Amino acid sequence: MSRxxxxxxxxxxxxxxxxARTRETFTAMAVFAIAVALIFNFAFQVNPxxxxxxxxxxxxxxxxxxxxxxxxxxxxxxxxxxxxxxLLLAPAGREAVYGGKLLGTLTLMLIVEALMVPVxxxxxxxxxxxxxxxxxxxxxTVGFAAVGTVFAAIAVHTRARExxxxxxxxxxxxPVVVAAVSSTASALAGEGWSGVARWFSLMVAFDVVxxxxxxxxxxxxxxx
Amino acid sequence: MPATKAAGxxxxxxxxxxxxxxxxxxxxxxxFAYVPTEVSMGVxxxxxxxxxxxxxxxxxxxxxxxxASIWYLVSRKPSADRLAQAAAEIGTMFLTVAIIMGAxxxxxxxxxxxxxxxxxxxxxxxxxxYAGYLMVRAYAPTRAQxxxxxxxxxxxxxxxxxxxxxxxxILHPAETLTTEGGLEPAMRxxxxxxxxAFGVLFVYMTMLRSGQHHDEERIDELRxxxxx
Numbered sequence: 001m002s003r004x005x006x007x008x009x010x011x012x013x014x015x016x017x018x019x020a021r022t023r024e025t026f027t028a029m030a031v032f033a034i035a036v037a038l039i040f041n042f043a044f045q046v047n048p049x050x051x052x053x054x055x056x057x058x059x060x061x062x063x064x065x066x067x068x069x070x071x072x073x074x075x076x077x078x079x080x081x082x083x084x085x086x087l088l089l090a091p092a093g094r095e096a097v098y099g100g101k102l103l104g105t106l107t108l109m110l111i112v113e114a115l116m117v118p119v120x121x122x123x124x125x126x127x128x129x130x131x132x133x134x135x136x137x138x139x140x141t142v143g144f145a146a147v148g149t150v151f152a153a154i155a156v157h158t159r160a161r162e163x164x165x166x167x168x169x170x171x172x173x174x175p176v177v178v179a180a181v182s183s184t185a186s187a188l189a190g191e192g193w194s195g196v197a198r199w200f201s202l203m204v205a206f207d208v209v210x211x212x213x214x215x216x217x218x219x220x221x222x223x224x
Numbered sequence: 225m226p227a228t229k230a231a232g233x234x235x236x237x238x239x240x241x242x243x244x245x246x247x248x249x250x251x252x253x254x255x256f257a258y259v260p261t262e263v264s265m266g267v268x269x270x271x272x273x274x275x276x277x278x279x280x281x282x283x284x285x286x287x288x289x290x291x292a293s294i295w296y297l298v299s300r301k302p303s304a305d306r307l308a309q310a311a312a313e314i315g316t317m318f319l320t321v322a323i324i325m326g327a328x329x330x331x332x333x334x335x336x337x338x339x340x341x342x343x344x345x346x347x348x349x350x351x352x353x354y355a356g357y358l359m360v361r362a363y364a365p366t367r368a369q370x371x372x373x374x375x376x377x378x379x380x381x382x383x384x385x386x387x388x389x390x391x392x393x394i395l396h397p398a399e400t401l402t403t404e405g406g407l408e409p410a411m412r413x414x415x416x417x418x419x420x421a422f423g424v425l426f427v428y429m430t431m432l433r434s435g436q437h438h439d440e441e442r443i444d445e446l447r448x449x450x451x452x
Contacts, residue, residue, distance in 0.1 A: 147380065150376065150380070154360060154373045154376070154377075155360075157364075157365065157369065158360065158364055158365070159363050159365070160359075160363045164356075164359065164360060164363060167355070167356040167359055168353075168356040168357075168360065168377065170352075171349050171353045171356065172353060172380065172381065172384050174349050174388055174391070175384070175387045175388050175390065175391035175392075178391040178392070178394075178395055179391060182394075182395070198394055199394075202387065202390060202391055202394070205387060205390075206387050209383055209387070210380070210383075213379065213380060213383060214380070217376040217379065220297055220372050220375070220376055221372070221373065221376060223372065
């Protein structure tokens with residue numbers, strides 16, 4: 001167990017350092033999230049009357065699409081520089097590699113989501129921030145990263161790697177998106193626990209199922 | 225030697241095809257002549273005897289993909305992978321046909337092609353997921369990778385279905401007609417007969433498709449050995 005954690009943290013630290021120095025993925029995600037917000041503003045003609053209705057949807061569309069970018073990048077460095085094989089030789093099971101990569105993607109996505117909260121406040125005059133929203137963001141993003149990491153490891157080995165990930169990822173995470181949008185809306189309406197309860201339990205179920213299944217499946221993705 | 229080998233599965237296939245063909249003829253008679261016309265919806269309701277069984281077989285197909293995927297990862301038998309791939313392809317086709325027939329019926333009955341209720345949403349998401357599954361297989365560099373990745377997606381996708389259903393049920397509780405309870409015996413018979421007729425057709429098509437995959441593999445192998 002402690003060896004597993006050491007490998008997870010070592011991979012996480014390596015990726016964090018790489019990202020802190022280049023900021024490539026972070027910048028791409030942040031700018032993309034803002035661009036999505038811009039497009040949706042005109043797509044929906046957002047105004048003070050409809051913002052409560054369309055705001056949560058816009059936020060989660062931005063987070064989901066941005067997540068695709070972040071998740072896609074998780075293995076591209078490793079693949080292009082041939083370092084994935086090195087990682088797989090780490091003295092722990094392959095699920096440790098999965099864990100490290102998942103943690104990295106999760107951190108990046110959460111940072112971008114946090115950054116978007118003030119952006120939405122300024123552009124849309126919508127105050128997303130609340131404890132229920134933080135809970136929603138964490139649960140939903142864990143779900144995204146859990147399945148996304150496995151799919152990214154698959155997609156990176158194929159001929160159409162940038163295209164394939166969203167095709168697999170978006171339909172699978174549909175329940176998470178539904179849950180996140182609905183619980184963000186009820187958090188905005190101040191409905192408290194009764195409003196988010198069902199959605200939180202749905203996201204917890206999704207997260208638990210796919211954290212377990214994906215870390216078991218990861219082994220088969222990278223095997224050889 | 226290879227000739228007798230090929231005759232085995234081919235013979236079985238022919239038998240299944242004969243059964244499927246005969247059942248489909250009886251099925252048509254049941255649907256268009258035997259079963260009484262539904263009172264409130266009229267003759268258009270007869271499309272149900274095609275629509276509902278094809279949806280059901282579509283879902284059964286993805287259960288087959290799920291089981292065959294696990295079987296492949298455990299045993300690494302190429303036949304398990306061929307079954308998974310064939311069932312996914314035929315299942316996707318069944319769902320495509322079912323969704324189109326459902327939309328035709330819905331336009332007549334509800335005045336709209338589509339509503340986002342829980343059943344329709346789940347079926348649509350499932351269809352999309354398996355379209356992705358087939359694309360991953362198509363883009364995989366080697367057959368072994370296609371098999372492994374397909375198996376993983378087959379398992380993850382199937383486990384996702386109940387969660388998708390739960391999410392869309394909270395959002396939009398069932399609006400589609402449920403047939404439980406008040407179904408006439410004649411209608412129930414027509415539905416179940418149609419289910420089994422399409423089931424046998426599915427078995428036949430899956431056998432045929434997985435046989436084709438087997439042939440593809442053998443051609444690839446021959447090509448490799450002759451080039452070397």
